[in-house]
Amino acid sequence: MDQFDAFKAMGEFWARAGTNFLGMPGTPFAQGAGQGVGQGAGPGQAMPTWPGLQPTDFAGLADAQSALAMSWASATALSTTLAETLRGSGTADPTATAVLARIFDPKAWLGGGAEFDGGLSRMAEGPRLADLWTMERKLGALSTAWGGLQRAQAEHNAVMLDGWTRAAGAFAKLVNERTERGEGFRSAREMMSLWIETANTVLLDVQRSEAFLASQRAMLKATTDLRLAQQEIAAATSELYGQPSRVEMDDVHKGLTELRREVRALRRAAAAATKAEAKRSEAASARENADG
Amino acid sequence: MVETAPDRKAAAAALPSLTPAEMLAEVGELGRRMSEGARLFSEVRDADVQIATTPKDVVWRQDKVTLYRYRPLAESKNLTPVLIVYGLIGRYTMADLQEDRSLVRNLLNLGLDLYVVDWGNPSRADRYVSIDDYVDGYLADCVSFIADASNRETVSLLGICEGGVFTTCFAALYPERVNAMVLTITPIDFHGDTRESRAGHGFINVWTRSLTHEDVDRLIESQGSLPGALMGSVFSMMTPMRTLTKYNLDLLDALDDKKKFLNFLRMEKWIADRPDHPGEAAKQWLKDLYQDNKLFESRFELGGRTVKLADITCPVLNVFAKDDHIIPPATSQALRDKVGTDDYTELGLPGGHVGVFVGGRAQALLGTGIAEWLEARE
Numbered sequence: 001m002d003q004f005d006a007f008k009a010m011g012e013f014w015a016r017a018g019t020n021f022l023g024m025p026g027t028p029f030a031q032g033a034g035q036g037v038g039q040g041a042g043p044g045q046a047m048p049t050w051p052g053l054q055p056t057d058f059a060g061l062a063d064a065q066s067a068l069a070m071s072w073a074s075a076t077a078l079s080t081t082l083a084e085t086l087r088g089s090g091t092a093d094p095t096a097t098a099v100l101a102r103i104f105d106p107k108a109w110l111g112g113g114a115e116f117d118g119g120l121s122r123m124a125e126g127p128r129l130a131d132l133w134t135m136e137r138k139l140g141a142l143s144t145a146w147g148g149l150q151r152a153q154a155e156h157n158a159v160m161l162d163g164w165t166r167a168a169g170a171f172a173k174l175v176n177e178r179t180e181r182g183e184g185f186r187s188a189r190e191m192m193s194l195w196i197e198t199a200n201t202v203l204l205d206v207q208r209s210e211a212f213l214a215s216q217r218a219m220l221k222a223t224t225d226l227r228l229a230q231q232e233i234a235a236a237t238s239e240l241y242g243q244p245s246r247v248e249m250d251d252v253h254k255g256l257t258e259l260r261r262e263v264r265a266l267r268r269a270a271a272a273a274t275k276a277e278a279k280r281s282e283a284a285s286a287r288e289n290a291d292g
Numbered sequence: 293m294v295e296t297a298p299d300r301k302a303a304a305a306a307l308p309s310l311t312p313a314e315m316l317a318e319v320g321e322l323g324r325r326m327s328e329g330a331r332l333f334s335e336v337r338d339a340d341v342q343i344a345t346t347p348k349d350v351v352w353r354q355d356k357v358t359l360y361r362y363r364p365l366a367e368s369k370n371l372t373p374v375l376i377v378y379g380l381i382g383r384y385t386m387a388d389l390q391e392d393r394s395l396v397r398n399l400l401n402l403g404l405d406l407y408v409v410d411w412g413n414p415s416r417a418d419r420y421v422s423i424d425d426y427v428d429g430y431l432a433d434c435v436s437f438i439a440d441a442s443n444r445e446t447v448s449l450l451g452i453c454e455g456g457v458f459t460t461c462f463a464a465l466y467p468e469r470v471n472a473m474v475l476t477i478t479p480i481d482f483h484g485d486t487r488e489s490r491a492g493h494g495f496i497n498v499w500t501r502s503l504t505h506e507d508v509d510r511l512i513e514s515q516g517s518l519p520g521a522l523m524g525s526v527f528s529m530m531t532p533m534r535t536l537t538k539y540n541l542d543l544l545d546a547l548d549d550k551k552k553f554l555n556f557l558r559m560e561k562w563i564a565d566r567p568d569h570p571g572e573a574a575k576q577w578l579k580d581l582y583q584d585n586k587l588f589e590s591r592f593e594l595g596g597r598t599v600k601l602a603d604i605t606c607p608v609l610n611v612f613a614k615d616d617h618i619i620p621p622a623t624s625q626a627l628r629d630k631v632g633t634d635d636y637t638e639l640g641l642p643g644g645h646v647g648v649f650v651g652g653r654a655q656a657l658l659g660t661g662i663a664e665w666l667e668a669r670e
Contacts, residue, residue: 188318200533204492207529213502221507227514250419250516257420260355264429271436 064154071161075106078168104195106164138233145222145229152222156215163206167199174198322544329547341557344385346396348408352437356412357430359437362400369403371670372448372471373438376408377431379454380569380577381523383562384408386649387452390558393650398659404666405442409434411567416516419571426573427461428595435462435469446471448666453477453619453645454577457587460627461594464603472669473604474662476611477619477645480601481588481626482581493617495530500582508578518574520566530617559650588626601627607635609665611648611658618645637665 174194178184185191206212235245352359376396378384387408388396399406409431414421438447448471451459456478463470483501485494512518528535546556569577576592586592590600608631612624621640628636639661643651648658 196533196537200531201491203532207495207532208498213499216499217502217507220503220511224507224510224514228510231514249416253417254420256417257425261425261429264354264433268433 064151064158068154068158068161071158071165072106075161075165075168078165078172079104079106104168106161106168138229138236142226142229142233145226149219149222149226152215152218156212156219159206159209159211159215163202163212164199166206167202170202171195171198325544325547329544329553332547332550332553336554336557340554341561343390343558343561344388345391346388346394346400351407351441352434354430354433356414356418357434358410358412359434360408360410362396362406362408364403364405365397365400366403368405369667371404371666372444372446373405373407373442374399374448374450374474374666375434375438376406376450376452377455377459378408378411378452379456379458380411380414380426380567380573381454381520383565383567384410384452384455385565386562386646389562389650390555393555393652393655395649395655395659395662398655399663402659402663404663407434407438413567414517414570415568419512419516421570422572423458423461423576424594427458428465431458431462432466435466439469444471445469448472448474448669450474450662451476451478453479457581460587460601460604461592461599463606463608464599464601465594465597467603467605470606472607472609472666474609474611474666475624475627476658477613477616477624477648478610478627479581479619479623480630481623482583482585483588484623484626485620487622488620490617490620492530494620494623496526496618497582497620497623499526499529500578503578503583505579505583508575508583512571512575515571517571518569518578520568523569524563524566527618559646588630590630601630602632604631605633607633607637607669609637609639609662611639611641611661613643613645613648613654614640615643615647616645635669639665 171194185194231246235247237243238245346365347363348360349363350358351361376384376387378387388394391397396406396408411426411430435447435449439445446469449459449463451457451473453476456475457480459470459473460475460478460480463473482497485497488494543556546553580586580592584591587599587601590598590602592599608627610624610627612619612621614621616624625638628638639657641648641654641657641661643654648654
């Protein structure tokens, strides 16, 4: 690995970390990979369609995506400026440019796209069952739930992008102040440390905001709704093919848990009876010995 | 919500830059580190990153729950046996991460007779297992087993985090069966975070309170459990930029030192082992405790009985981490005015939630502090 490959690898490391971050509830954008802002094209791209989907199912989604698109445009412009200026004039090093672009890429705060392995995204995954077109009502509900999740994602992404813009602005202000004092960065690492520290402070603040908590709750709710809609279809399919459904399995597990409680109680009662009997025998033996 | 956008032109004009030579020098250093890292990765074997290696034996098992007894590492002091109880979020292996960072080893080296309960890997099939089952069922049976095996009436309990809540409930419901109780990083007043306003502290409390009961019910209905991955994500959110830099900058820093690198991997191994939390128990944890604060208000019910903190009559040692962002100290220290014993001691240690167990200074203080306190309560 030569030096340039190493530097590129660092950029990849950075991007991967951002991707991983996405899988968490704070940034649960991964469901529907390829449809969110994290998937390269940015917000506002064409939404995939589902058979039987009515436009009215997505009231508000267009507004949410429009707001997100504006935040996105602002954040990406700022990101480009930061990366270009930190690269420095005249260096024209394409590798360094690419790495800096990655480090200051607001997508790292949003969605990772294809590699989603975190909490909510995993929860929302499930059988697509795209071939079951006969179950229109259930599929309609599924489509609505999917649309709800997309909308919630867009609204949450907008909150996160606002946060990124605040962080980038605070960072630029700090850098300006350093420059005015005649201080430069001794290393790229020092510059990154300042960015990390600044961004962390802003992120912690964002996470406590009502907007963040509300949009995240909406994400969780939308993810749950989608999951339940998927399970409705799975249950109908199970019934169709004579397979046990989730509800039936839950019933069995509930019964098993209750039986285990009863067995535990019986075991305890038996053990207590044995102990009591042993004590009585012991006492009786002691009396016999005393009498004898 | 959107603050004023920065003046991009001003920023562009003012930002200092590194020279190409400086940048190349850093790239060179980065390349060296990554080469070293590649070599380290190729050399690492599973055995190098084993955790929870202190020798122990299975002594009891029921359903998915296993009780272990550690083999002694020093001459026994013949003290009341101690049962370590971890929670359902994460696993007890944190108390025995590696040989030189192990509360378990520290206590064994001080002559304690030590047991630990492992709750196993709950699945969707365990959706209906509740905290009642864990406290009134499995924990009670573990205590009975240890008491019988040691021919004693009581045992000492060492609860960690959610496990501390379990031991607290047990000590309140069965005071006659507990010799002494040590709590570590244990939440009691789940709204106690509101009395502290430290940045980044108590986010789980805030996050959980932002949900409704219905949100929690539907989450459990759809998942059957509180997914371990979801809780892991919430923990990651508490240190947002640390999460973003963990596998690039932090890992690169660790590559310079093999010992540091292996420590990093062992910690990652523990973090990755995050079982799902059974559904009914999760509902109680999130709704009754985090949202409604029933334990602190002595309204929490288990097995048809109300858990009253005033019923805890055994000596209590309450250990908290001064910089715990997950369980803010105030949420633990709230126990002080609630227990029904005068023999109540607090021990605040340096470090965070996990640092108390694995940090160099804190873990030494923790082991010694617990052992000496227990010995004085015989």
